[in-house]
Each structure stands twice: as C-alpha cells, then as structure tokens.
Amino acid sequence: MSSHHSTDIPGYVAISIGLKPRPASHWHSRAGQAEWKEEKMSWKPGYVPVKKEKKPKVIRMRAGRLADLMDMPLDIFLEILSHLEPIDLIRLSRSSKHFRSMLMTRRARYLWDAAFRNVDPQIPPCPPYISSPRYAAALFDHYCFACGIERSTNTDFTHILRLCAPCFKTNFKPGNELALRSKRLSTEFVEKTLPTLLASVVYYYPPLHDNNPGRGGATNNCIYHTFYVPEVKAVIATYQSLQTPEEQQAFIAGRRAYVDEKQLHGISVLRWLSKTYRQKWADEDEARKDRKEAMLRKLEALGYSGADYPDNDAWKKILDQPRRLTDRIWKAARPKLEALIKQKHEDDRQAEFEARLKERYVEFRPIYEEFVHAVVPQHLRDFAPNWTDACRLPCIVELASSDGGFPRVTFDRVAAIDARLATEVLDSIYQIKRDLVEMLHREHCRVHPRDAQPMPHLEMEQVDAELAKATSLFVCHRCPLQIAASASQICLHWRTEHPELKWNDGWPIKEIFDRRRRRSEWPEPRPWVCAMPYGPSLAKRALDTFGLPEDTPFALLDDLARQGRLVCLCRSPQLQPPRESGWGTLISHVHDEQGWYQYMSDSLPRGYPPTTRLIDNHVMSGPNSCLKLLEGGEQAAFPDYDVPATTAAEVAAKLESDRRKPTCASCHYMVREDRQRYVRKMKRDVAYLAHHMKTRHDKVLTERSIMFTD
Numbered sequence: 106m107s108s109h110h111s112t113d114i115p116g117y118v119a120i121s122i123g124l125k126p127r128p129a130s131h132w133h134s135r136a137g138q139a140e141w142k143e144e145k146m147s148w149k150p151g152y153v154p155v156k157k158e159k160k161p162k163v164i165r166m167r168a169g170r171l172a173d174l175m176d177m178p179l180d181i182f183l184e185i186l187s188h189l190e191p192i193d194l195i196r197l198s199r200s201s202k203h204f205r206s207m208l209m210t211r212r213a214r215y216l217w218d219a220a221f222r223n224v225d226p227q228i229p230p231c232p233p234y235i236s237s238p239r240y241a242a243a244l245f246d247h248y249c250f251a252c253g254i255e256r257s258t259n260t261d262f263t264h265i266l267r268l269c270a271p272c273f274k275t276n277f278k279p280g281n282e283l284a285l286r287s288k289r290l291s292t293e294f295v296e297k298t299l300p301t302l303l304a305s306v307v308y309y310y311p312p313l314h315d316n317n318p319g320r321g322g323a324t325n326n327c328i329y330h331t332f333y334v335p336e337v338k339a340v341i342a343t344y345q346s347l348q349t350p351e352e353q354q355a356f357i358a359g360r361r362a363y364v365d366e367k368q369l370h371g372i373s374v375l376r377w378l379s380k381t382y383r384q385k386w387a388d389e390d391e392a393r394k395d396r397k398e399a400m401l402r403k404l405e406a407l408g409y410s411g412a413d414y415p416d417n418d419a420w421k422k423i424l425d426q427p428r429r430l431t432d433r434i435w436k437a438a439r440p441k442l443e444a445l446i447k448q449k450h451e452d453d454r455q456a457e458f459e460a461r462l463k464e465r466y467v468e469f470r471p472i473y474e475e476f477v478h479a480v481v482p483q484h485l486r487d488f489a490p491n492w493t494d495a496c497r498l499p500c501i502v503e504l505a506s507s508d509g510g511f512p513r514v515t516f517d518r519v520a521a522i523d524a525r526l527a528t529e530v531l532d533s534i535y536q537i538k539r540d541l542v543e544m545l546h547r548e549h550c551r552v553h554p555r556d557a558q559p560m561p562h563l564e565m566e567q568v569d570a571e572l573a574k575a576t577s578l579f580v581c582h583r584c585p586l587q588i589a590a591s592a593s594q595i596c597l598h599w600r601t602e603h604p605e606l607k608w609n610d611g612w613p614i615k616e617i618f619d620r621r622r623r624r625s626e627w628p629e630p631r632p633w634v635c636a637m638p639y640g641p642s643l644a645k646r647a648l649d650t651f652g653l654p655e656d657t658p659f660a661l662l663d664d665l666a667r668q669g670r671l672v673c674l675c676r677s678p679q680l681q682p683p684r685e686s687g688w689g690t691l692i693s694h695v696h697d698e699q700g701w702y703q704y705m706s707d708s709l710p711r712g713y714p715p716t717t718r719l720i721d722n723h724v725m726s727g728p729n730s731c732l733k734l735l736e737g738g739e740q741a742a743f744p745d746y747d748v749p750a751t752t753a754a755e756v757a758a759k760l761e762s763d764r765r766k767p768t769c770a771s772c773h774y775m776v777r778e779d780r781q782r783y784v785r786k787m788k789r790d791v792a793y794l795a796h797h798m799k800t801r802h803d804k805v806l807t808e809r810s811i812m813f814t815d
Contacts, residue, residue: 114234117359120343121264121304122234124335126251129271134252138271175203187219191241194220198238209238217241226380229373232366235265243267244374251276263304263371264333276335277306280328283337289345296328302340302360304367305330309375321372323364389427399430404442415449461510466496468514469505470604476519480527481534487593488534491600494608498529537608538568541592541636545577548636575648575659578640578692583633589640589689589696591659599634609633637696644692646725651734662688670735675722675800676743678792695731698723701785708776708783719775722800746792746799748806753791755808760789767794767811771802782814 114122131137146152174182186194194217198208207213217237221228231240242248243265249257251272259273260266268276280300290299301323314320340360347353400423404414414420423438423445470492477489495501500522505514512518519526543560550557563571571577572592579595580587583603590598599608609632648657665671669683673691680686680694702721709718723731733741748756760767766786773784787794795806804810 115359117356118234118363120339121336124339126266126268126272126276128252129275133271186216189220190223191220192245195241195246226377229370229377232370240265261306262374263307263367276333277331278334279331300326300328300330302357303332303337304364305332307368307371309372309379314372321368323361392427392429393425396426396428396430397424400424403435409446413446415445420445458510462505465505465510465514469501472516472519481530485534487597488537489530489600490533490608492604493606500525500529535565537596538572542568542571544636545641548641552639552642573658575657575662575688576641576644577659578637578644578689579634580637581634589637589693595634639696640692643696647732650726650730659688666691672733672741674731674733674741678796691732695723708780710777720801720803744799746795748795752807756791756806759808763813765813768814769797770810770812773812
C-alpha cells in the first residue's frame with residue numbers, strides 16, 4: 106500500500122522503493138547452523154543423535170469468536186477498529202481473508218493513522234513512499250521481512266526493515282567491505298560522493314542528536330558506514346546509466362535530499378523508541394514500588410514487622426515484580442511469603458545456636474591442650490588432631506550442643522567424658538596416620554605410574570614402620586616455606602601452627618570429576634598437607650648413595666645432619682647452621698636446586714653451546730653426589746667463593762643504588778627472550794651472589810655479574 110502513484114515518485118526515490126531484502130542462504134540461516142552443528146557432533150565417536158518428536162500444535166482459542174463481527178454494522182465496526190493499536194490491526198488482518206482485504210488497502214489508511222495516534226508516546230508519522238502496514242510491522246511485529254522467521258530483533262528504521270540476524274548480515278554490510286570499485290567510477294566518487302547517496306544504518310546518541318537536530322544527514326555518511334546492499338547496487342546502476350553531467354548532478358542533489366529525509370526519520374524513530382523504553386521502565390519502577398508497599402502493609406496487618414522479613418533472592422523475586430498487587434496475586438503470594446518468614450525465623454535460631462556453639466568451642470580450647478599433654482601417650486602426642494578437628498569429635502559436639510549450647514564448657518564437664526574423648530582422639534590419630542601413608546602411596550603412583558596399584562591394607566604396626574622411614578617426607582602447602590618434615594613433625598606443625606583449619610578438608614580428592622564446571626569449582630590438586638613431590642624418590646636415591654637401607658629411620662639422618670656429619674657440598678649461604686638444620690632441610694634444598702636447574706635447562710635456546718651451560722652441582726648419584734655422609738673426624742671439601750673486599754664493596758654499592766632484587770646477568774642472557782622475565786631473582790646478599798657465580802657458572806663475582814630487571 107502506498108500513498109503515492111508511481112507517476113508521482115521521482116526516479117531517485119523509485120529505485121529504493123521496490124527493493125526486497127534477500128534471505129540468507131540455507132547454511133547461514135538458523136536452521137542451517139543447527140544442521141551443521143548436528144553434523145559436527147555426529148563425527149564424534151559414540152554420538153547418538155536425539156530425535157525430537159514434533160508435537161501437534163495446540164491452538165488455544167475458541168472457534169467462531171469473531172463470527173459476530175460479520176453481522177455488525179460497518180460504521181460501528183470501523184469505529185471499534187479506530188481505537189485499536191497497530192499491532193492489533195496486523196493480527197486482525199492475519200485472522201481471515203476478509204479482514205485482510207479490508208485493512209490492506211489504501212482506503213483503510215485512516216484506520217492505520219488512527220492506530221498510530223493511539224500509541225503513547227506519539228509515533229513519528231509514517232514516511233512517504235512506505236505503506237502503513239509495513240511501518241507498523243517494522244515497529245511492533247517480530248517476523249523477518251526476508252525469510253519470515255520469528256524472533257527477529259534486528260531492525261533498520263532508515264529503510265523500515267526488520268530482519269533476523271543471518272538475513273541482516275546478508276543484506277547490510279559496511280561500505281569498505283563492498284566491491285564498490287569500478288572502471289567507470291572514480292575513487293573520489295566512491296569514497297566521498299557515493300556514501301552520501303546511500304541511506305546508512307543510523308544510531309541515536311542523545312547528547313549528540315538532541316543538541317544538533319540536523320546531525321545524522323547524508324553529508325555525515327562515509328564509506329565505513331553500514332549500507333543496504335540491494336540499494337547500493339541499484340544506485341550505482343542508475344548513476345552509471347545517466348548520460349549527461351546535468352542529469353548526474355540532479356540525481357545527486359535529489360538523492361541526497363531523499364537520504365537526509367530517511368536518516369533523520371530513522372533517528373526520530375530511535376528517539377521515540379528510547380522515550381518509550383524510558384517510560385516503560387518508569388512505569389515498571391512505579392508498579393514495583395506500589396506492589397512492595399502494598400504487600401508490606403498487608404504483612405503488617407497480619408502481625409509481622411521488618412525484623413521478620415528475610416533479605417534473599419526468593420523474597421525479592423516476589424516483592425520486586427513490575428505488576429501491581431491484586432487480590433488474585435496476594436492470594437498466591439501470601440503462602441510463599443509466610444513460608445519465607447518462617448524459614449527466616451528458623452535460620453535466625455540456627456545462627457544464634459551456632460554462635461553459642463562457637464563460644465563453647467573457644468572455652469574448650471585450653472582444656473583440650475591440657476588434655477593432650479596429660480592423657481595422650483607421648484609417642485602419639487605429636488599426631489593428635491588440632492583444636493578444630495577435636496571440636497568435630499562426636500563427644501565434644503554432643504557436649505557443646507547440649508541444652509541448646511547454653512551451659513559453659515568446664516574442666517569438670519570434660520573430665521566426665523575423658524574416657525570417651527581419649528578413645529575418639531586415638532581413633533582420629535590412627536586415621537591421620539593412615540592418611541599420611543595413603544599420601545605416600547599416591548606420590549609413589551604419580552612418580553611411577555607403571556607400578557601403580559591399589560592402596561593395600563596395613564596394620565597399625567606397618568603404618569608406624571612406614572612413617573618412621575627417612576623416605577617419608579611431607580610438606581605443608583599452607584605455609585610459604587615448604588620444608589620437608591617427618592610424619593610426626595608435620596602433624597605437630599599442623600596442630601600448633603594451624604589450629605583453626607580442618608585436617609586436609611575435602612581430601613582425598615576424587616580422581617574423576619566434572620571438568621566442564623568452572624575452574625574455581627575444581628578440587629584442589631593437593632591437600633594442605635601432602636607427601637613431598639618427588640621427595641620419597643629423592644630420599645631413596647640419597648640412601649643408595651650413602652649405602653644405607655631404605656628403611657633407615659628419619660630420626661637417624663636428622664641427628665646426623667644436626668651433628669654436621671650429613672652435609673651438602675655446595676656450601677650454600679642459604680642453608681642454616683647444622684644445629685638448626687635437618688634431613689628434611691637438606692632434601693628440600695636439593696629438590697629446589699634441581700628444579701631450578703631443570704627449568705633453566707629447558708629455557709635454553711636450541712643449539713646453545715654445551716661449553717657455556719650451567720653447572721649441575723646437585724647430582725644425587727655417583728662419586729659427585731652433592732650430599733655426603735662424613736665419617737668421624739672427616740672434613741668436607743667445600744668450594745671457595747670468597748671475593749676481594751674491593752669487589753664486594755662495589756657489588757654492595759650497586760645493590761644499594763637500586764631497591765629491586767638483582768638478577769644474574771649470565772642467566773638472563775643465557776635463556777630465550779620469552780623466558781628472561783622468569784629468571785630467578787637473587788637475594789640482596791654479596792655472599793649469596795658470589796656462591797651462585799662460582800657454583801653455577803665457575804666465575805668470580807664482579808659488578809657486571811648482576812643486573813636489575815622489572
């Protein structure tokens with residue numbers, strides 16, 4: 106339907122009126138993409154396609170409800186239609202051929218104009234050369250003008266088109282992506298003149314367009330704007346068919362005026378749409394506010410107050426809806442609200458009970474420490490659970506929660522359950538020991554996957570013998586310094602240093618879990634306390650080097666290290682004095698140095714000359730082993746890395762000139778460029794730097810040996 110005859114339409118306008126959008130190809134449409142996805146899934150082994158059964162379409166309507174309209178006097182019927190909105194006329198025209206023939210004619214234009222006036226806020230008038238039904242469908246309907254699919258949300262108000270996403274990508278493209286070059290068209294015309302002859306997809310930015318009403322016309326177009334592909338082809342073909350410069354100039358002037366009209370009208374529609382949304386949101390906020398106030402008044406009439414109301418999503422979901430309260434809504438919402446209030450009361454009582462329970466546990470803390478030293482046998486005392494785990498013992502939970510948690514925990518009340526508490530503490534100790542043995546077994550299976558076997562059942566004597574070995578090394582990942590410790594040492598550390606943490610919460614981890622979940626929901630790869638990674642295998646190699654059996658006790662090697670008879674020949678300044686050191690400290694030191702050497706070796710560029718490689722001074726086998734067990738009176742041969750006093754002063758002055766941690770220049774330039782930022786930062790200590798240069802590079806420390814990097 107058009108408001109003008111074909112003879113009244115200028116040529117520069119006629120080329121844009123009859124254009125139809127081209128539907129997207131099958132493989133670019135939604136159905137084609139779904140088929141392609143299904144086909145890719147079918148390539149996977151074991152995939153079983155799911156066949157969706159088509160359910161019969163249920164039409165929820167009563168046949169013949171509009172039959173009485175046929176017998177109604179025409180003037181009354183037309184008066185009724187004049188009070189409808191545009192979307193109502195569209196749906197009515199689709200209900201039957203009779204209504205379609207009545208509404209889809211030029212004679213019904215006044216009905217469409219009246220329908221547009223019924224919309225609040227007022228819609229911009231329908232542009233010339235565009236039919237009213239098409240204008241209404243573009244504004245209110247949801248069908249694609251090209252393929253007819255539903256849920257089409259891409260609307261271009263310059264050309265009055267509503268398209269689905271695939272069809273929009275097919276029909277609208279940026280000018281720089283279109284093949285606009287031609288032998289008959291100059292570059293200047295294509296880049297400057299042609300964009301002003303094409304209506305582009307407009308946008309609405311209030312600070313820009315409201316303060317400058319003329320903004321958004323044809324003169325603002327450029328080749329990077331998005332244009333309607335059929336219109337681009339039609340304009341170029343028409344311009345090339347013109348013979349004289351006068352015709353071309355007239356065409357350009359008329360076309361620019363038409364593009365100005367279309368784009369400014371599109372901006373006015375976007376301005377109306379923005380105003381509509383703002384009004385809708387304001388109405389929803391007002392309705393939401395009235396609904397909440399009305400519900401709260403009704404709840405107050407029932408005897409509830411603000412302290413009874415929960416603050417959760419379920420409560421807000423009922424109160425914060427953009428629909429005003431009616432009797433029907435209140436009848437459905439009241440039971441839900443009262444149930445939430447009841448749950449709130451129960452949660453408050455539970456929170457108060459848990460707060461009292463926490464106070465009782467705090468009262469139990471000094472009593473438990475005295476109980477451990479007085480009742481638990483000395484050889485098991487180090488393995489006793491910490492305060493948090495002790496509070497989870499059944500007898501303590503029962504004691505603290507009795508009578509609602511109001512009675513205080515005293516020595517007399519705990520003394521009454523001493524026998525039961527001792528039994529449960531011993532059971533916990535035995536379980537902790539079995540956990541430690543399982544950690545060792547898992548570490549062995551991780552390092553030697555070919556020898557992996559299920560965890561065998563061991564008697565408690567076998568468990569104690571296994572934990573007493575020098576190869577039973579454990580670390581605490583909760584602490585920054587991960588020094589290897591024996592089983593008793595790590596348990597004592599956990600009880601004294603981490604009394605408020607649960608013993609390896611969530612361990613043992615599940616071997617199989619859903620990796621499609623978020624990474625933050627994955628289980629921890631290791632528990633807080635676990636077997637030292639590669640520690641047992643490293644300790645076993647050291648025992649082979651010493652000629653000692655595998656079941657050598659941890660305590661024996663610990664005493665040898667403190668006596669100075671078990672040493673590391675690198676003489677690192679990082680190592681503590683023998684009296685403060687131990688077997689676990691030496692193994693941790695060797696483990697860290699070997700890990701650093703392996704990382705640096707992997708970071709070397711391909712073809713790096715072997716003569717300038719790093720020195721591996723922490724070998725664990727053969728005559729050059731870094732760990733040495735000295736005989737009585739034997740002295741170890743340590744490397745000499747002393748530097749002259751002048752050199753030490755120069756290096757110290759350089760360290761004072763920059764507060765950043767230094768980096769070894771030899772290590773920095775040795776590795777690949779992408780690894781240079783990860784080279785180890787050295788300590789700000791001259792002795793440490795001199796030891797590194799001597800033992801790793803066989804060089805003497807100088808001022809140029811260190812550098813500072815970010």
